[in-house]
Amino acid sequence: MSDIYNAAEIVLDQAVRLKDKIALIHSGGTMSYGEFMSLVNRSANAFSALGIGRGDRVGLMLKDSPLYCAAFLGLVKAGAVAIPLNPRLPVANYVSIFTAASLSLVVAEREHAAMLSEAQHLNATRMLASFGDGETLERLVVDAPEGFTAAPTHRNDPAFWLFSSGTTGSPKGIIHSHASCADGGKLLREVIGADEHAVVLHTSKLFFxxxxxxxxxxxxxxxxxxxxxxxxxxxxxxxxxxxxxxxxxxxxxxxxxxxxxxxxxxxxxxxxxxxxxxxxxxxxxxxxxxxxxxxxxxxxxxxxxxxxxxxxxxxxxxxxxxxxxxxxxxxxxxxxxxxxxxxxxxxxxxxxxxxxxxxxxxxxxxxxxxxxxxxxxxxxxxxxxxxxxxxxxxxxxxADELLRIAGQWVKPAEVEEVVLADARLREAACVVVPDKDGFDRLALFVVGADPGEAKSIAEARCENGLPQYSRPKWISEVGELPRTPTGKIQRFRLRELLLGQISK
Structure with a gap:
């Protein structure tokens, strides 16, 4: 039995049988499985013509589109490593990402060029625009041949990297194999029982x-x-x-x-x-x-x-x-x-x-x-x-937010649940912050439907709905909670905000 295992081949296994069925619905219309498989092969050929081969790491900062999807699977099919890049990170993070990943190439929308310029120059990374004038991925893909033989990769070869969303600090590079890539759709298959008749709509971006x-x-x-x-x-x-x-x-x-x-x-x-x-x-x-x-x-x-x-x-x-x-x-x-x-x-x-x-x-x-x-x-x-x-x-x-006060476990999630039961509060985040004496205490940040009322509402909810040891030492009203581009609350930034106020 061959140990060759290419995730793109497995993910696209049904494309021949379903070649006339819609795979992608996008702003320009629809794309069938047959058309998408052709686009993946042409993308793989385009990257190969650029000298991208097995093990080379390529960053992708494209809009969610058929070209993005084809570029991702085209890289995997060619034995390279696809790395989705989040366009809403602080500029300094791209320097560390480019360095950590040793990127051979980055394909990005032209609007992101200035944001990526420092990371590009420090790492001498080759850049390629996705669309527009001059040499672009779109043009290279259009001119590339449709046939492509998948690289002879193996189950544990890297197929793609992800960078963590930064909820606790700087993003970390996470290396996924071809076996991991080919397992996509576990919830759809094993929980919902979805099949080829399903239509999926989502609200987050594909780098998430x-x-x-x-x-x-x-x-x-x-x-x-x-x-x-x-x-x-x-x-x-x-x-x-x-x-x-x-x-x-x-x-x-x-x-x-x-x-x-x-x-x-x-x-x-x-x-x-x-x-x-x-x-x-x-x-x-x-x-x-x-x-x-x-x-x-x-x-x-x-x-x-x-x-x-x-x-x-x-x-x-x-x-x-x-x-x-x-x-x-x-x-x-x-x-x-x-x-x-x-x-x-x-x-x-x-x-x-x-x-x-x-x-x-x-x-x-x-x-x-x-x-x-x-x-x-x-x-x-x-x-x-x-x-x-x-x-x-x-x-x-x-786990680092659980604390024991007066011999009792206190969970920030329970504090959030109590205050969010009031419809006048839109959001809440409870974090652990050390006080001036070094003791860990709870701090609650709330966003109200009507500005100026959230703090008093939260105070009343905590007083009436929580035992004394579970009540936050600090309650602050904020206009919005800091979040990663994927929507997760950046609790460490809330801690930094309060620590800055305490130290004054």
């Missing part, structure tokens, strides 16, 4: 792991159709697309579901025909889940994954969504909850989640960082969970 899996590699892997948005979609646009394309599955994040709810129940009528809604990126507040059920008549199901696992690790199955639950382990995923001494915790007790996952990354680009998080096939997520008697896992925040 959540969408790379569930809205690109996953749908293509099962022969479904997926809707691409070149720009960051607005709620009104998603409703229009739901009416036009009649998706069966919608993937979004809690903040976007809240924005959709702000349109009003009548405006959400096209979404009532969607069969499955999923949410990830951060914990779905109960208030949003209940409001969505009331407005749309459907449940938002939670799922949980990370850049290190590529595909989802936990999810709630259709018709089985306990309020507040993150989910159950997907088939083939093993989960442990451990305390600070590395011992398993009991039912209802908080523990740090370790996972063993079929599509787990090979590791980080930094071996020392890898050694701290990857061990004997297991990965430490750094996230805190409890497991109930029925086996459901409930996300409790980051």
């Amino acid at each position: 792991t959540y969408s790379l899996d569930n809205a690109f590699l996953g749908p293509i892997n099962i022969g479904a159709a997926t809707v691409l948005n070149e720009s960051w979609p607005e709620p009104e646009q998603i409703v229009e697309q739901a009416a036009k394309y009649r998706p069966s599955v919608v993937f979004s994040v809690p903040t976007f579901y809240r924005r959709l709810l702000n349109l009003g129940a009548e405006s959400l009528a096209p979404l009532r025909k969607v069969t499955h809604f999923y949410s990830a990126g951060e914990r779905l507040p109960d208030a949003i889940a209940l409001a969505w059920r009331e407005a749309v008549g459907r449940e938002i199901h939670s799922c949980y994954g990370m850049s290190e696992s590529h595909t989802n690790a936990l999810a709630c199955f259709p018709g089985r969504q306990p309020l507040g639950a993150t989910g159950l382990p997907l088939p083939g995923v093993e989960v442990r909850l451990l305390d600070t001494a590395g011992q398993a915790v009991g039912t209802g007790e908080p523990g740090v989640m370790w996972i063993r996952h079929p599509s787990l990354a090979l590791g980080y680009d930094n071996p020392q960082t890898s050694a701290k998080a990857f061990s004997d096939g297991w990965f430490c997520t750094g996230d805190l969970f409890i497991r109930n008697g029925e086996g459901y896992y409930y996300h409790q925040g980051r």
Whole structure:
């Protein structure tokens, strides 16, 4: 039996059989599986003509489009390594990313050239525009031949890198294999039972792991159709697309579901025909889940994954969504909850989640960082969970945010849940901050529907709904919470904000 294993070949395995079926829905119309397979092959030839070969790493900072999807799989098919790049990072991060990845080439929209110039010059990285005048990827692909023989790669050869979203600091390079790449669509296949008749609509960008899996590699892997948005979609646009394309599955994040709810129940009528809604990126507040059920008549199901696992690790199955639950382990995923001494915790007790996952990354680009998080096939997520008697896992925040006050465990997630039960508060984030004496205390940041009222509302909610030891020492109203481009709250920035105020 041959040990040759090329993920692009596997992901596109159904393309010949489905050559006339729609694969991609985009601003220019639709693209069939046959047309997409041709575009992937021509992309692979275009990169090969540029001297890109096995193991070469190529950054992609393109709008979500057929060319982006074809470039990604074309690189994988050629044996190179595709690296999606987030266009909303601080400029300084690109210098470290270019250096860490030793990029042979970066393909980017012209609008990003100035932002990437420092990283390009310091690393002497070759740049190629995606569209426009002169030499561009688009022109090279148009002129490239359609036939391409996949590189003889193996299961554990690198296929793509991801850079973490930066919720806890600088992004880390995460190396994924061809086996991981080919596993795309785990939730679609094993949880929803979706097939080639599915239509997927999503609200996040493809450089975000959540969408790379569930809205690109996953749908293509099962022969479904997926809707691409070149720009960051607005709620009104998603409703229009739901009416036009009649998706069966919608993937979004809690903040976007809240924005959709702000349109009003009548405006959400096209979404009532969607069969499955999923949410990830951060914990779905109960208030949003209940409001969505009331407005749309459907449940938002939670799922949980990370850049290190590529595909989802936990999810709630259709018709089985306990309020507040993150989910159950997907088939083939093993989960442990451990305390600070590395011992398993009991039912209802908080523990740090370790996972063993079929599509787990090979590791980080930094071996020392890898050694701290990857061990004997297991990965430490750094996230805190409890497991109930029925086996459901409930996300409790980051492990470094759990603290004990007066002998009692205090969980920031519970504080957030209590204050967000009041509809006058739009968002809340509770973080652990040391006081002047070095003792860890809770700090709560809230965003109100009406500016100027959020702090007093939150104070009343905490006083009436929390035991004294769980109440935040500091409550601050802010205009908005700092977030990564993928929508996750940057809690470390909130800590920095308060520490700066305390030190004055």
